[in-house]
């Protein structure tokens with residue numbers, strides 16, 4: 001069911017790419033996200049570059065975070081993001097944590113904690129991943145991460161580990 005007309009939620013989506021011109025992938029994804037019916041962009045972070053977390057035999061990643069206002073329920077938003085990943089040539093392989101043209105993750109959806117078969121929000125890795133926390137902090141320094149606390153406190157516990165602003 002759709003949220004009611006007044007029920008706009010602020011959500012944050014993490015963008016990542018390490019194949020096929022990552023900067024262009026991220027920019028194209030930003031455009032596609034802002035074109036989803038029921039989504040309005042509120043903020044977009046700088047682009048950040050980092051070594052891969054997980055298997056090292058893959059290119060460095062470019063990451064960013066977009067803040068949006070949406071009236072889509074989380075699962076509908078997820079389906080739209082998956083369609084954009086597919087449109088941008090994402091090939092889903094059995095290998096865990098392999099290279100990808102585009103990864104779009106719902107990091108935060110209002111103050112909700114969501115546990116569905118396909119979707120965990122806040123995103124599972126949020127507190128440990130510099131490439132998520134730093135761009136998120138850049139656009140939402142006052143954010144409270146549901147179940148985990150103030151983003152500023154999470155950031156203090158998370159070294160930058162080679163993350164660079166592009």
Ligand code: ROI
Nearest residue numbers: 016050051052053054061097131
């Ligand atoms: N590593 C970095 N640096 N950035 C990512 O976006 C990223 N995404 C992933 C894995 C493979 C876990 N590693 C990553 O999915």
